[in-house]
Amino acid sequence: MKCIQYSRFGAASEVLSLSEIPTPDPAPGEVLVELTHSGVNPSDVKARSGARPGVTKPPFDQIIPHSDGAGRIVAVGDGVANARIGEQVWIWNGQWQRPFGTASTHICLPSNQAVPLPDGISSETGAVLGIPGLTAAHAVFGGGDISGQTLLIQGGAGTVGLLAVQLAKLGGAKVIATARGDGLVEAEKAGADVVLNYADPDLSQHILAANGDAPVSRIIEVEFGLNISTDADVIAPNGTIAAYGSAKEMAPTLPFGPLLFKAVKVDILLIYLLPKGQRDVAIAKLHDALTANALSCPIAQTFSLAQTAAAHDAVEAGNRAGAVLVEVQS
Template sequence: MRAITYDRFGSAGEVLTLEEVPTPSPAEGEVLVRLKTSGVNPSDIRARAGGRPGVVKPPFPKIIPHSDGAGVIEAVGAGVPADRIGERVWIWNGQWQRAFGTAAEYIALPSAQAVRLPDETTFEEGAVLGIPGLTACHAVLGGGSVEGKTVFVSGGAGTVGRLAVQVAASSGATVLASARGEEGLEAARTAGAAHVFDYTDADLADRILDATGGRPMDRIVEVEFGRNAETNARIVAERGTIAAYGSAKDMSPQIPFYPLMFKAVTLDLVLVYLLDEEERRRAVENLTSLLTRRALDLRIAQVLPLHQCAEAHDIVAEGRRAGSVLLSI
């Protein structure tokens, strides 16, 4: 089969190679998926570039990148019902703690990691579900229903943030969001945010509370935890939750501990790779329900052929996108 591989850290153009590798066979409890699409996420770029803390060399001799993708089950291993053959599926954790991910024609992986793709959802949309979709669903709904609550989404024009706005709005919350520039603000607004704010505003906390008549946020979905810790401490409600899935601009933040403690705030650090079985089951169920209701606009910025994987990595790394970047296989 054709696959993109790398065996050392470096720039995309230097280390990513298109080659022929053996097609895997499904082991016991596994399925073999003929992939149609592969999703490119920032975490894939960091992994290939050697940007994960404490990791000095690739964990496997040869790696096929990417954890997200969608396709059709072509074969099953022992213990997996044969009626799964022919099923349209999307993939989660395709390359998490595994050597071979979705930037290939085939992937063999545990049956549970290939989730039935709703009939209403395309293969392109399916390649957005593993990391962005599950992150948005868990960050918004991981603590339970948000119906009737106020939810603030930081970075509401980003891939995860814009999905989080849609998840919250479709789940009955009043949603507020931050973004930057007219295009970003409009993206958050059309996703379902009742109020949008420029995140560079020096008076951001005051403007948010003015918009709600002083009502604080029951839940905050945060993409830049360190940069926004002070603002969030001001706007979060007593016993509220800050669900943070990123802090790239300040990876060793100082936090306003006492303002958060005296509101009994819960800090939920979201890493969808490590959801437990029950958390993942709920996130998948919530995501499937939203997809079936066509409540999500899974914005696709660009689809490139497999051999242009390096270019896809560069597009994501440089922020030259308004939506997800995918490979067509």
């Protein structure tokens, strides 16, 4: 099988190489998936570049990157029903704590990590469901029913943000999103009731005004460290800040007093570690939305397998209107 590998940290163009290695056979409980697309996420880029705190070398001698992908099951190991052969599936945690991920023509992994795609849903969409999709679904619905609530989605024009806007609207919430530049239009197209410029110095006041001067019930947060003061201003008593990122400020200073006297719950999400019951709920929410034609997964750029380094560069550059994919069979 063809794949992209790296054995040391560094710039994508310097450490990622196109290789050919034997196609593995599925072990007991595993499936072999012939992939069509691999999703490239910021976490993949950080892992390859060595940007994770305290990590000085790759955890395995050779790594095939990426955790998200989609394709077709072509073989099964002992204990997996032969009926699964031929299923179109999407992948979660493809390279989480494992050496070989989805930047490859094939992947072997536990059967439950290959989720059947709903009928009529493309592999391109499937390759976005792992990290962005599950993060958005759990961030929106992880606290239960949101019908009639107001949700603030910080970074509503990112891949997770655009999915979260759509899911929150489908769940019956009023949605206030923040974005900037072209993202203001994209978040509005996704269904946000109000879209505000996150760089506005009076953002807190505008958020409250957009909600009839009432605080918001739940905040989906992409930049926890930068936005925590604003979030503390606008969150309702007993509200929840569901934070899935804080890349620009990894050691934030918390306004503990305002958070304390509102009894705010800070829910830090790492989708790789989501317990099975919560993951099953998130998967069901995604599939229901896709089946109802109520969820569009935006794709910003698609690259060939040989262009994976350029795909990493595109993710690192930011300012994307959607996901970055690698078409692994090309």
